[in-house]
Amino acid sequence: MHLNSILAVGCLLASCSSAYRSLQRTEGDADCIGKFRPQITETVLYSTQVDILQHHLSGLLLFKPMEDSSMRVVFASEMGLKFFDFAFGKDGSFTKYYLLPKMDKKAVVKTLRKDIEMILMRQDPATAEVFTDGEYRYTAFPLKKGKVYYITSPDCTELVRVENGSRRKPVVEVFLTHYRNGVPDSILVKHKKVKFNISSQRVEK
Numbered sequence: 001m002h003l004n005s006i007l008a009v010g011c012l013l014a015s016c017s018s019a020y021r022s023l024q025r026t027e028g029d030a031d032c033i034g035k036f037r038p039q040i041t042e043t044v045l046y047s048t049q050v051d052i053l054q055h056h057l058s059g060l061l062l063f064k065p066m067e068d069s070s071m072r073v074v075f076a077s078e079m080g081l082k083f084f085d086f087a088f089g090k091d092g093s094f095t096k097y098y099l100l101p102k103m104d105k106k107a108v109v110k111t112l113r114k115d116i117e118m119i120l121m122r123q124d125p126a127t128a129e130v131f132t133d134g135e136y137r138y139t140a141f142p143l144k145k146g147k148v149y150y151i152t153s154p155d156c157t158e159l160v161r162v163e164n165g166s167r168r169k170p171v172v173e174v175f176l177t178h179y180r181n182g183v184p185d186s187i188l189v190k191h192k193k194v195k196f197n198i199s200s201q202r203v204e205k
Helices: 003-013 030-036 106-120
Strands: 044-052 055-065 071-076 082-088 094-099 129-132 137-142 147-152 159-165 170-180 183-191 196-203
Touching: 030 137, 030 147, 082 106, 094 106, 106 159, 106 170, 106 183
Parallel strands: none
Antiparallel strands: 044 055, 044 196, 055 071, 071 082, 082 094, 129 137, 137 147, 147 159, 159 170, 170 183, 183 196
16 A cells, blocks of 8 residues: 555544535625624623643633723732733734743743634634535634634524634634623633633623
């Protein structure tokens, strides 16, 4: 058997086929997912649990819109110990003001940034492509590696989940649920490859 044939058989045995193989391009307006973008016009607080590798953190996650249209995102314990403090510019810029030293690694910063950007939904609609798998609508935005998919009902009236996918399979799933006044009451972020989960429930100030 030739080497190429061996590799092909090995790929099949290892389930190398893509989870996105059934997606077909379709016509659609990417702006329709704008209704699911959190409409944070004043400070919003979430009671939050974060499990990252061997660390468990709990406290309050704060989203605060700034005068320059950026979004400040701070996670701190209820006693005031800060875990991270980031800013997300309307132009796509990102600023790390603080990250707990034992977590301050490039991969952690990159992951947290991508997760929060998926929640805030600040991708450029001009870069979007729309797909369908026959059951759901996928509004896709390109990343340097993979894509971010906003997966909705076919008529784009219900957000099923947000997904960061590699070429072959989902890497991260985000669930934004129970919207109230344009802001989700619940946020859940689940990573597939590593132990890195974020669970948030909105609290009244």
